[in-house]
Amino acid sequence: xxxxxxxxxxxxxxxxxxxxxxxxxxxxxxxxxxxxxxxxxxxxxxxxxxxxxxxxxxxxxxxxxxxxxxxxxxxxx
Amino acid sequence: xxxxxxxxxxxxxxxxxxxxxxxxxxxxxxxxxxxxxxxxxxxxxxxxxxxxxxxxxxxxxxxxxxxxxxxxxxxxxxxxxxxxxxxxxxxxxxxxxxxxxxxxxxxxxxxxxxxxxxxxxxxxxxxxxxxxxxxxxxxxxxxxxxxxxxxxxxxxxxxxxxxxxxxxxxxxxxxxxxxxxxxxxxxxxxxxxxxxxxxxxxxxxxxxxxxxxxxxxxxxxxxxxxxxxxxxxxxxxxxxxxxxxxxxxxxxxxxxxxxxxxxxxxxxxxxxxxxxxxxxxxxxxxxxxxxxxxxxxxxxxxxxxxxxxxxxxxxxxxxxxxxxxxxxxxxxxxxxxxxxxxxxxxx
Numbered sequence: 001x002x003x004x005x006x007x008x009x010x011x012x013x014x015x016x017x018x019x020x021x022x023x024x025x026x027x028x029x030x031x032x033x034x035x036x037x038x039x040x041x042x043x044x045x046x047x048x049x050x051x052x053x054x055x056x057x058x059x060x061x062x063x064x065x066x067x068x069x070x071x072x073x074x075x076x077x
Numbered sequence: 078x079x080x081x082x083x084x085x086x087x088x089x090x091x092x093x094x095x096x097x098x099x100x101x102x103x104x105x106x107x108x109x110x111x112x113x114x115x116x117x118x119x120x121x122x123x124x125x126x127x128x129x130x131x132x133x134x135x136x137x138x139x140x141x142x143x144x145x146x147x148x149x150x151x152x153x154x155x156x157x158x159x160x161x162x163x164x165x166x167x168x169x170x171x172x173x174x175x176x177x178x179x180x181x182x183x184x185x186x187x188x189x190x191x192x193x194x195x196x197x198x199x200x201x202x203x204x205x206x207x208x209x210x211x212x213x214x215x216x217x218x219x220x221x222x223x224x225x226x227x228x229x230x231x232x233x234x235x236x237x238x239x240x241x242x243x244x245x246x247x248x249x250x251x252x253x254x255x256x257x258x259x260x261x262x263x264x265x266x267x268x269x270x271x272x273x274x275x276x277x278x279x280x281x282x283x284x285x286x287x288x289x290x291x292x293x294x295x296x297x298x299x300x301x302x303x304x305x306x307x308x309x310x311x312x313x314x315x316x317x318x319x320x321x322x323x324x325x326x327x328x329x330x331x332x333x334x335x336x337x338x339x340x341x342x343x344x345x346x347x348x349x350x351x352x353x354x355x356x357x358x359x360x361x362x363x364x365x366x367x368x369x370x371x372x373x374x375x376x377x378x379x380x381x382x383x384x385x386x387x388x389x390x391x392x393x394x395x396x397x398x399x400x401x402x403x404x405x406x407x408x409x410x411x412x413x414x415x416x417x418x419x420x421x422x423x424x
Contacts, residue, residue, distance in 0.1 A: 010346055012316070014114055014137055018154050041137070048140040053149055 001030040009066065013041035017049050020071065024055065029075040032058065037067045046071070082250040083107045084232070085192050086201040087184060088150060089286055090138025092279045093203030093235060096270050098146055100234040101201050104251045108201070110150040111188050112139040115159040115180075116315050117288045138280040145276070155187060156312055163289065164308050168220075173295035175287060177209060178217055185225035192230070199230040199245045206236045207261040215239075235259045235267070288319060297323055297424045304328060304368065313350070317367075320344065323424040326377055330368030331424070334385055350401055354382040357395040357407050361386025376410065383412035 006023050008016035016037050023033060035046070046069050047057045054074035061068050086098040088110035102108045143150035162183045166176030181204075188200045204213050204221075218240065222231045229244040237246065237256035246253045259266045271279060288294040297318045302308045304325070317333060320340050325331040332354075335341040341362045347353075352366040352375075364382045366375075375398055383394035389412045399405040 014112075014118075014139075014152050015154070017137070017140070018114060018152050021152060045137045045140055048137065048144055049150070049152075052140070052143045052147075 001028070001032070004031060004033045006033055006035040008035050008037045008039075008042070010038055012039045013045045016042050017045050020046060021049065021053075024053075024071070024073055027073045029073055031073045033071045033073065035069050035071065037069070038065065040067065042067055042069065081105055081107045082199070082245070083109070083195075083197040084199050084201050084245075085188055085195075085197045086110050086148075087188055087203070088112050088139050088142055089203070090140075090142055090280050091203070091286065092267055092271060092276075093205060093208075094201075095142045095146065095203070095276065095279060096267060096274070097201050097203040097234045098142075098148065099274055099276075100256065100270075101232070101251060102146065102148070104255060106251065108146070108148050109197075110139070110143045110146075110148050111191055112150060112152045113155045113159075113184050113187060114152060115162075115287075116156045116312050117159075117163075119286050119288060142279075151191070153187065153191070155183075158187075159183065160310070163310075168217075171290065173290055173292050174298055175289040175295075177290075178220065180287075181213075181221045182224040185221055185227050185231060189225055189227040189230070192227075198250065199232055199243070200227050201232055201234060203235060204233045205259045205261075205267075206233075206239050232256075288315075293424075294318060300325060300331075300424050304331070313347075317347070317365075324381060324418070324422045325424055326381065326422050327368075327370075327374060330366055330370045330374055330378070332378055332381055333365040333367060334381075335362045335364075348399070348401075349403075352398065352400050354378055354396055354398050356383060356386035356388060357397045359386045359388035359391075359394060361388070376408070377413075379408055379410045380413040381418070383410050384415070384418070386412075388412065 008019050056072045059070040084106050088094045098108050162179045166179040168178040171177050232243045232245050235257045236259050238258035245251045321333045321335045354364045379396040382396050388394040393409045395407050397407045
């Protein structure tokens, strides 16, 4: 289980979702991905994408105008 | 026990594709969704740019539909490949710069590639015969099937009974009699089917998902090509066309003026790429200058910037002009009156 980071700052939805999707495709179940965003839309879109694809948002926090989500990769079918 | 057949459904976020996917899921087929991001989608970006009604959280309708249906959704970035569809549509444009028939062929073609790569069996769309003037006519629907390469593996569940049998029907993967024969522009059959499925909250259907169908947007895109002397674009170009008022006082430059707070915040992100202007003492929006400008042009741009700040009725307003490299200076100008702004400057 490893930790990864993804910079999705200045990207507007759905691009942060697409970047997360492409990144997660190369990770293993149990890995975590911390994605840093600036578009407030990610608060809804990334959790929604995670729910339908079997991943989990462990934490969402804000820091100096950036939204940081930590995702745990689920076991894909 | 045999594995269920697998279908990939084009999910736009609207009602029709949602219904089409549900009709096939109810026949025991495994369905996953696919959604293409072209850069011209109304979905997504504009939600982020515009100031929001906080009582109604924004959502990506394609993701929302997938969640309602309980299916996976694959969102594919096709920005680069899609340029050829916009710039050189084989079948031409619709009322504005919308290459709907080429677009549908392109998207079904991409879905077909995905289907082959992932060992799925067929493709579903929410198309309805006669619903759209270009891509959803009885004579153009076979064109989409043929040019996309999908052929008989393209199934339109909402109007399948009006069309020749497709492979999923011939092979018994789906039952033709459980498909539909929707026809024309009426939305009543879709709404009745939505009620039957218990769908009560869905995006307003039909036509509003692509900026290329928007007349004002098409004018701005044409202007972009004309001013640059070539038909091409980058993602930032087409994003900025969605934001603010665009004023072109001279052929060699235009101004992008935000209309509200959300747009202002968005344009702030482009400060290092464009010369920009802003009232220095009064409150006023950041204004981007796209193109080249000499001293007279900058003076004109400053007067226009002053027009949109809170000091618009003052005799003079200080405006800060900042080059893309950060070099800044302040000049005092008389705000331009509304009557002095020719209507044709506004794109």
